[in-house]
Amino acid sequence: DAKTTQPNSMESNEEEPVHLPCNHSTISGTDYIHWYRQLPSQGPEYVIHGLTSNVNNRMASLAIAEDRKSSTLILHRATLRDAAVYYCIPYFGNEKLTFGTGTRLTIIP
Amino acid sequence: DTGVSQNPRHKITKRGQNVTFRCDPISEHNRLYWYRQTLGQGPEFLTYFQNEAQLEKSRLLSDRFSAERPKGSFSTLEIQRTEQGDSAMYLCASSLLAAGTQYFGPGTRLLVL
Numbered sequence: 729d730a731k732t733t734q735p736n737s738m739e740s741n742e743e744e745p746v747h748l749p750c751n752h753s754t755i756s757g758t759d760y761i762h763w764y765r766q767l768p769s770q771g772p773e774y775v776i777h778g779l780t781s782n783v784n785n786r787m788a789s790l791a792i793a794e795d796r797k798s799s800t801l802i803l804h805r806a807t808l809r810d811a812a813v814y815y816c817i818p819y820f821g822n823e824k825l826t827f828g829t830g831t832r833l834t835i836i837p
Numbered sequence: 838d839t840g841v842s843q844n845p846r847h848k849i850t851k852r853g854q855n856v857t858f859r860c861d862p863i864s865e866h867n868r869l870y871w872y873r874q875t876l877g878q879g880p881e882f883l884t885y886f887q888n889e890a891q892l893e894k895s896r897l898l899s900d901r902f903s904a905e906r907p908k909g910s911f912s913t914l915e916i917q918r919t920e921q922g923d924s925a926m927y928l929c930a931s932s933l934l935a936a937g938t939q940y941f942g943p944g945t946r947l948l949v950l
Contacts, residue, residue, distance in 0.1 A: 771841075771928050771941030772880065815879055821936045823893065824870070827879025 730755040730818040737832045740806050748801040748831055750816030759818035761792060761799045764825070767812045772827075775801065775814070811835045839863060841942035843929050849948045850919055857915045858945045862931030869912050870939060871904055872928040873897065880928050886912060919949045 733751040740746040752761065762777040776783055776790045778799075783790045789802040803810055815830040842861045850856050862869050867888050872880035883902070884894045888909035898904075901919075906912040916923055926946050930939040 769943075771930070771944050772939075773941065774938045777938075813879075819936065823868070823885055823936060824882035824895075825872075825880070825939060826882070829877070829879055 730759055732816050732818065732828050734814075734816055734828060734831045736829065737834065739834045739836055740803075741836050742808060743805050746803040746806045746810070746833065748803075748814050748816075748833065749798065750800070751798045752816065752818050753797040755796055755818045756820070757796075759820045761790065761796075762817045762819045762825070763788070763790065763801050763814060764817065764827075765812040765814045766830070767809075772815065777819075806833075806835050808835050808837065841929055841931055841940055843927075843942040843945050845945060846943060847946050847948075849950065851950050852919060852921060854919055855915065855917045856919060856947065857913055858927055858929075858947075860912045860914070860929030860931075860942060862911070862929070863933075863940055866931035866933050866940070867909065868932040868935070868937075869906055870930040870932070871912070871914055872930065874926040874928060874944070875924075880926075883914075916947075919947075921949045923947060924949045 730752050760777050760779050763775040764772040766772045776788050778790045791800045813830040813832050815827050844859045870885040871883040874880040884904050886906040901917045904914045926944045928944045930941040932939045
């Protein structure tokens with residue numbers, strides 16, 4: 729499994745954009761980059777995933793470096809409901825998600 | 838809402854007792870996963886099923902743990918002779934596609950006294 733490095737914690741002001749970085753320098757060529765988040769007292773939930781190109785959905789955007797060794801999850805306008813632990817997970821074909829310790833995002837009102 | 842459900846949500850037991858947790862996946866999802874999460878850590882994979890077949894088990898799943906998925910629908914996770922180290926959140930997830938998005942339930946929080 730590819731090793732990932734994420735900041736332990738980040739803070740952001742409400743209604744401002746948030747950029748959550750992830751380094752995954754040992755990622756294999758076939759691994760997609762998945763992001764999940766876990767709100768307090770809940771199970772993880774899927775946020776977004778991508779392979780090479782930047783991706784957008786209703787929750788967030790994912791910017792993937794050209795060499796694929798890093799990616800950034802972008803929340804365009806953070807709300808208090810976005811306070812969660814965010815996990816970056818390289819994933820392909822082996823059926824099991826390997827979670828690290830993630831980044832705990834705090835939103836300041 | 839027909840998401841993944843888990844029961845019970847909380848369980849307190851004494852060391853040495855047996856406990857059983859249930860997971861009901863999203864209907865039509867043929868893949869079902871169990872994870873364990875301890876405080877401050879991310880979830881760790883325990884095992885997964887494709888339909889009724891248990892296809893992979895983590896080394897974390899000791900002989901005291903057993904999981905079943907009869908008829909390929911709901912699943913149960915049993916822990917025999919519980920130990921204090923078993924205290925954790927047990928999460929269930931389901932998926933429709935191989936290596937697809939996993940949808941998690943709210944978890945069962947186990948406390949072993």
